[in-house]
Amino acid sequence: MSDHRLTVWEHMSSRGYTRRDFAKLCGWLAAAAGIEATALRDVAYALETKARPPVVWFHFQECTCCSESFIRSSHPIVADILLDTVSLDYTLTLMAAAGHQAEEALHNTMKKYKGQYLMVVEGSVPTGAGGVYCTIAGRTALEIVQEAAKDALAIVNWGNCASAGCVQAAKPNPTSAQPIHKVVSGKPMINVQGCPPIGEVMAGTIVHLLTFGRLPELDRLGRPKAFYSRRVHDTCYRRPNFDAGLFVESFDDENARKGYCLYKMGCRGPVTYNACGVTRWNNGVSFPIQSGHPCIGCSEAGFWDNGPFYTHLPSFPGFGIEATADKIGLAAAGATVAGVAAHFAVTKLRDKKSNPDQDKKGGE
Amino acid sequence: MASRIVVDPITRIEGHLRIEAEVKDGRIVDAYSSGTMVRGLEIILQGRDPRDAWAFTERACGVCTTVHALASVRTVENALGITVPPNAELIRNLMFCTQYMQDHVVHFYHLHALDWVDVVSALKADPARTGDVARSISRWPKSSPAYFQDVQHRLKAFADSGQLGIFANGYWGHPAYKLPPEVNLLGVAHYLEALEWQKEIVKIHTIFGGKNPHPNYLVGGVPCSINPEEVNAINAERLGYVGKLLNDAQVFVEQVYIPDLLAVAGFYKDWAAIGGGLENYLAYGDLPTNGYGDVKGFKFPRGIVLGRNLKEVVPVDATKPDEIQEYIAHSWYDYSDGDQAGRHPWQGETKLNYTGPKPPYQHLNVDQKYSWLKTPRWKGQAMEVGPLARMLVAYASGNKDAQELVGAVLGKLKVPATALFSTLGRTAARGIETQLIAGWSKEFYGQLLANIKQGDLRTFTREKWEPSTWPAEAKGVGLSEAPRGALAHWIVIKDGKIANYQLVVPSTWNASPRDPKGQRSAYEAALIGTPVANPEQPLEILRTIHSFDPCIACAVHLYDEQGAWDYQVSVH
Numbered sequence: 001m002s003d004h005r006l007t008v009w010e011h012m013s014s015r016g017y018t019r020r021d022f023a024k025l026c027g028w029l030a031a032a033a034g035i036e037a038t039a040l041r042d043v044a045y046a047l048e049t050k051a052r053p054p055v056v057w058f059h060f061q062e063c064t065c066c067s068e069s070f071i072r073s074s075h076p077i078v079a080d081i082l083l084d085t086v087s088l089d090y091t092l093t094l095m096a097a098a099g100h101q102a103e104e105a106l107h108n109t110m111k112k113y114k115g116q117y118l119m120v121v122e123g124s125v126p127t128g129a130g131g132v133y134c135t136i137a138g139r140t141a142l143e144i145v146q147e148a149a150k151d152a153l154a155i156v157n158w159g160n161c162a163s164a165g166c167v168q169a170a171k172p173n174p175t176s177a178q179p180i181h182k183v184v185s186g187k188p189m190i191n192v193q194g195c196p197p198i199g200e201v202m203a204g205t206i207v208h209l210l211t212f213g214r215l216p217e218l219d220r221l222g223r224p225k226a227f228y229s230r231r232v233h234d235t236c237y238r239r240p241n242f243d244a245g246l247f248v249e250s251f252d253d254e255n256a257r258k259g260y261c262l263y264k265m266g267c268r269g270p271v272t273y274n275a276c277g278v279t280r281w282n283n284g285v286s287f288p289i290q291s292g293h294p295c296i297g298c299s300e301a302g303f304w305d306n307g308p309f310y311t312h313l314p315s316f317p318g319f320g321i322e323a324t325a326d327k328i329g330l331a332a333a334g335a336t337v338a339g340v341a342a343h344f345a346v347t348k349l350r351d352k353k354s355n356p357d358q359d360k361k362g363g364e
Numbered sequence: 365m366a367s368r369i370v371v372d373p374i375t376r377i378e379g380h381l382r383i384e385a386e387v388k389d390g391r392i393v394d395a396y397s398s399g400t401m402v403r404g405l406e407i408i409l410q411g412r413d414p415r416d417a418w419a420f421t422e423r424a425c426g427v428c429t430t431v432h433a434l435a436s437v438r439t440v441e442n443a444l445g446i447t448v449p450p451n452a453e454l455i456r457n458l459m460f461c462t463q464y465m466q467d468h469v470v471h472f473y474h475l476h477a478l479d480w481v482d483v484v485s486a487l488k489a490d491p492a493r494t495g496d497v498a499r500s501i502s503r504w505p506k507s508s509p510a511y512f513q514d515v516q517h518r519l520k521a522f523a524d525s526g527q528l529g530i531f532a533n534g535y536w537g538h539p540a541y542k543l544p545p546e547v548n549l550l551g552v553a554h555y556l557e558a559l560e561w562q563k564e565i566v567k568i569h570t571i572f573g574g575k576n577p578h579p580n581y582l583v584g585g586v587p588c589s590i591n592p593e594e595v596n597a598i599n600a601e602r603l604g605y606v607g608k609l610l611n612d613a614q615v616f617v618e619q620v621y622i623p624d625l626l627a628v629a630g631f632y633k634d635w636a637a638i639g640g641g642l643e644n645y646l647a648y649g650d651l652p653t654n655g656y657g658d659v660k661g662f663k664f665p666r667g668i669v670l671g672r673n674l675k676e677v678v679p680v681d682a683t684k685p686d687e688i689q690e691y692i693a694h695s696w697y698d699y700s701d702g703d704q705a706g707r708h709p710w711q712g713e714t715k716l717n718y719t720g721p722k723p724p725y726q727h728l729n730v731d732q733k734y735s736w737l738k739t740p741r742w743k744g745q746a747m748e749v750g751p752l753a754r755m756l757v758a759y760a761s762g763n764k765d766a767q768e769l770v771g772a773v774l775g776k777l778k779v780p781a782t783a784l785f786s787t788l789g790r791t792a793a794r795g796i797e798t799q800l801i802a803g804w805s806k807e808f809y810g811q812l813l814a815n816i817k818q819g820d821l822r823t824f825t826r827e828k829w830e831p832s833t834w835p836a837e838a839k840g841v842g843l844s845e846a847p848r849g850a851l852a853h854w855i856v857i858k859d860g861k862i863a864n865y866q867l868v869v870p871s872t873w874n875a876s877p878r879d880p881k882g883q884r885s886a887y888e889a890a891l892i893g894t895p896v897a898n899p900e901q902p903l904e905i906l907r908t909i910h911s912f913d914p915c916i917a918c919a920v921h922l923y924d925e926q927g928a929w930d931y932q933v934s935v936h
Contacts, residue, residue, distance in 0.1 A: 052527055061403050063917045064378045065426020065577040072563040072576065083518065083556075087527035092375045096478045096534030099371035099902055105533040126402075132718045133736075134401040136380060137372045138725040167408065167423045174404030174716075196426065196577055199563075238596075251582060252824035257589040259596020281575040285567045285605075288574030292597070293587035296419060296580075304420070308413035 052084070053210060054109050054117040056148060057091040060134050060141040061168050061177050062123030066158035067093040069196035073203040074283035081203060085210065086118070092136075103137050110151060118209065119152035121145065121162040124169060125183050128176035145183060154188040154215065155180060156205060163191035163222065164301035171305050181222065188215050191222035195298035198279055201227045221301065223273065232269035232295050235277030238262070251292070262289055266310040268297030366393055368727065371902045372400070374909055376475040378427040379916025381875065383887070383905060384728060387896050392905070395884075395891035397875050398728055398735040399916045406714065409865040413831075414440045414857050417865060418581045421853065424867065425918040426577045427470075430463050430569065431846035432853070432867070432918070433581040438656060439853040440583045443840025447655065449822040452585035454812040455572050457651055458606065459579065460844075461805035462568040465613050467847040468751075468798045469565075469621055471913045473551075473558040476791065479907045480628050481543060481551035484536035487523065489549035491516055497546050502623040506557065515553040535903045540895075542631045551628070554620055565613045571602050585824030590816055603813065610809055614802040625795040626776055629788055636779050639787030639908040641890030642746050645669040645753035646680065646873070648843035648850045651804060663804055664754050664797075664845055665761040668742065672785060674760040680742065682841045682852050685711065690868065691739040694732070694877035696720060704880045706741060709854040709866035710839060714738075737919050739876040739885060740868050748886040749849025749873045750912060751794040752784065765803075769796050787890070790911040831860035846870050848915050871919035874912050887912060 057067075073081070082088055088095075089109040090102070097105055109117055123141075126133035131140030149155060157180045160166035168177040181189055192205050205224055208216045216224040233239065241247070241261040248256040248265055263270070269277075272295050276287040288295055294310070297303035365388070372382035380401040386394040409420055418436040422429060434456060441448065448456075491512035498507035522528075535541075543551070566576040572588050573579020580587050591597035649659060649666030659666050667677035681687055689706030692699055698715040699705050707713055719733050728734040740747075747753070758766035773796055774781060783789055828834065838857045845851065849870030856864035874886040884892075890908050897904065 052525070052529075054527070059380070061401060063423050063426040065423070065429060068426050068429065068577045071559060072566065074563055082530060083522055087525075087529045089527075089529055089532055091530060092373050092380075093378075094474060095375050095530045095532070096483070097532065098373065098375040098906055101533040101535075101901070102373055102375050108532075129718055130722070132720065132723060133403075134380065135723050135725075136400065138721075138723055140723045143724070167405065167420055168403035170408045170420075172407065174407050175402060177403070195423065198575075250826055250829070251587060252585065252589050252822065252826075257591040257597050257821065258594055276575075282563065282567050282570040285570040286574055288580055290596075291570070291572060291574035291580065291588045293574055293580035293582065298578075304408075307416055309416045309419065310413070 052087040053153075054113045055086045055088050055120060056106055056109055056117055057088060057093075057120045058122065058145065058148065059092045060121070060123030060125050060145070060161075061175070062159070062161045064093060064122070065196040066122040066161075066202070067091070069199045070158075070202045072199035072282055074200060075203065081206070086206065089117075100137070106148075110148060114151045116153055117151070118154060118156065119148050120156040120158055121180050122158045124161045124165045124177040124179055126168075126175035126177050127183065128174075133175040142183060145180065149184040149187050152187060154190070154209070155184065156209075157181070157189060157191045157222075158202065159197055160193060160195045160298060160301075160303070163193050166195060167304055189222055190215055190218065190224060193221070193223050193228060193299035194274060197299070198227075198275060198281055200279055200283070201275055219273070223299070227275040227279070228273045228299065230273065230275070230278065232272045232274055232277050232289070233267075235275075236269055236289055237277065238289055256292060262292075262294040264312050265294045266308070266312050267294035268300070268303065268306070268309075268313070269295040270313060271306075272297040272300055272303075274299040367899060369896070369899050369902060369905070370727065371905055374906070374914065376478065376906070376910060377914040377916065378425060379871075379914065379919070381909070381914050381916045382728070383891070383902075383909060384730060385891055385896075385905060387899055390895055390897065392891045392894045392896060395888045396728065396730040396734055397737075397877065397885070397887040399737040399875060399919055400735075401917065402716070402736040403917070406865050406867065409862050412862050413860075414443070414855060414862050415583045415829075417855070417862060418583070421865075421867065422578050422581070424869070425915055428463065428467055428846050428848060428915055428918065429577040430459055430573075430579055430581070431844060431851055432869075433579075434460065435842045435844040435846075435851050435853045435867075437581050437583045437842070438844065439840045439842030439855045440857075441656075441840070442842055443838040443855050443857050444828045444834055446584055446825060446828045447657065448585045449820075449825055450655070451590060451812060451815055451820060451823050453652055453655060454808050454815070455586045455588070455823065457808045458610075458805060458812070459569055459572055460651060461801045461808065462565055462613075464801045464847050465617060465798060465805075466562050466565045468794050469558050469617070470562050471794065471847075472621060472625065472791075473555045475913065476910045477551055477555060477628075478534065479903065479910055480541070480632060481555075482536050482538075482541040482548050483519070483531050483534065483552055484523070485541065485543070485545045486549040486552045487516065487520055487545075489516060489545035491549065494546040494549045494553075497627070498550055501627050502619045504619040504623070506553075512549055512553060515556065516549055519552060535901045538901055538903050539897050540903050540907075543628065547627060547631070551624065554624055557620065558616075561612075561616050565609055568606050568609050571606055572598070582824060584826065584829055585822075588823060590821045590823055592816060603816075607809060610802075610805050614806065617798050617802045622795055622799055625792065626773070629777055629792060632788060633777065633779060633783075635788040635907065636777075636783035636786045638894055639790070639890045639911060640785040641892070642748045642884075642886050643670075643672045643785075644742075644745055644747045645756045646742060646747035646749050646850050647754045647757040648680070648682070648845055648852060649754075649757070650843075650845040663800075665758055665763060666843075667757045667761060668747070669753070669756045669760050670745075674756065677757060677760045682843055682854075684708075687742055688852075688868065689741055689744075690872075691741060691879045692733075693739070693880040695735055695738045696733050697738065706744075709852075709868055710856060710864070712854070712864070712866045733877075735877040737872050737876045737916075739879045740873050741879055744879075744881070746879070746883050746885050746889070747850075747873055749870045750790065751797050751847075751849075752790045753849060754845060755793040755796055756784065765800055766796070769800060787894075787908045787911040794913070834860060846915075846918075848913050848918075849873060867918075869915075869918040871912075871915045875914055875916060875919055887914075
């Protein structure tokens, strides 16, 4: 087999796709990555000229929901990302080889593409008891992650486990699970948050890297601004109900059946930065709030310890879409900051009645 | 003399699994299965709100997402005496069926197929003949020579690029691959089609649960509301979407998955005599048709088949202290009363104590402790759980749907009933139940529509939602069937908080190390006698292990730094 690495365009043309199909793919990818139309030419250029970048995908303390979410990505050819867009040289979930053949594939890529491979990580790394809580091929996750990071081009941390430790790092964190940024330093790193992240957001992040050859702009928690600069609360289609003081008081009550705001049911939308309200899930079919459940805040560090989930936030910071994670910072996770009252006060002024429909006997 | 093969990591599974096997004269004579990752979900659950437990336990696994959430809400409902409205039961059933169809198809094509399908051989196929094969086994429309030629071109370009990605270092050309190039090409084409399709069927989770993976559940019902007159609820458009996805799923299962399964199986009948392993099969049953409380109404019946005796189904009671117990003789844990004891989950005790070799290591000390999985037993006996167990228990229970379909598959493959007790039988049982579920899901859908038409919109009961209505102490158990087998959660609630939470999951039954008597669990037993043509290439080991569809993150989650589960957790 030749050493020439085919570009995405070469792949497509060899498969009988036309230039028009290629342009369409670029458009979809650009849309997925949130790239403006004017930058479309850059997308095309990058995909046309770059060979498939080698990617190694690690699994540590995780549940594989990130891998599953990734394969849910819905854009026409992004589902074929494995064959055409990147060269996924190591992934415990999908690779044909096992055992030492699998490990050999990993080491071949790390050697051949030293400094050029993209490292993606699913899962946290246990640091307790010398790392024995997660071993692969007899080696600790800690040793593996540090070795692989050394020569990686950049690191993409999938989901809450790799970004913030997720459920296994919830109190009392029995295995001393740590996110990747706590055990690796000196490498460009992106935290693609969520439990799991939205599939299209995962694909979009890869496309962004591939297209521009650089990291997307990140917020102070390392998340791409393209997908994590808006609170779920501010992009929620039920927001007008909040502003009007129309709340679900109990699951499946009359107000729930009308799709009122889930704030009183414990919704973490006001302190959660994610694309759920815009991109939605599984090709835009729905998102938790649309399907009647409050947001549990899965794209935020420490959300498991910010419960119980069905207790409404006593307060939350900020007002309006201008309030970004950068401005609010970690306060978002704590939910004890003043300023909330202001949000409510303004809301109440807009509509004095807490629930006009309920006041009317029998509704319509 | 026997030689030791180590396969670590076992790939195309969920989680971290290591197999060490002794091979003599080309066959496995002994095997050891080890889970090599632990997180500690149960200790994390202590002291939390029981209504939140579904979200924590759902994260036990993202491949069989939803199954732990379902077991968890049932556990809490069982403890508190909550009966959910019929619509909630039906929506849960639809989510259950959705999970099975997606999970089993993904298992067959993306986790298991590469054990049987030689991707490189597909390059040599005649696409016209692949089309002939495809049309001879199914009326699935994507079967033209041009279509298969396109797939082949794509595969060739991929191979020529020199970047083999997920196919790098595979066992291509291994003598155990038996399919002709044309069938291999069909397999590759459907690998790609299934990858496209699986993201569609899960949209049913998104509609009812807001997202997939990890859709939302709710103690007391389901979180979504039904309102035919409202855009912000489950209405005719949403239901129509679900109906379409179920139709498409049934077509895919019946026209792609099942024909492919039968076609591939026809070339590997020798695997109907390999990988049988244990002779006991356990299923808790699931898919209630008359409420979770009425076990007789379950589509998948509950019970145990002992010694492969299909004339009798033995009852199982998960609440009895002497039936289901967990052992740690070969697991990295301590019990207060010693390593030989077994404990029922309500009295479960988990104290982590790693005594394995210091990493990096070459071999585990298999004579001592060698896994993060505990070892569950039913009355001291090892059980296989999973699709084969479900089909055998259904068959032995006299379930007509199961009996007919099992008979039809055996007839098509021209193999005797004993062929079921094997690696191939396990893989076939998974397909058979998927076909059953595709049909059942439409019954549940029809019942949901009928209920709504009659004006029943309820999806949640508020009764017992508020902790103030709960007793000071309550115990519950929630049973389910995950795609990989019998799943149960046990809870003890004290003063409104979780005092104890235990999970005994399918892969713990199947993948666990030996018990104190030295009895092997299902993986270890099934590997005995498995041929190994080339010790450097563990293809045959993968076949048998993958036939169980391992899910190890589920299986290993037990860790209690404090020691005994003795309600010492203070109430906040």
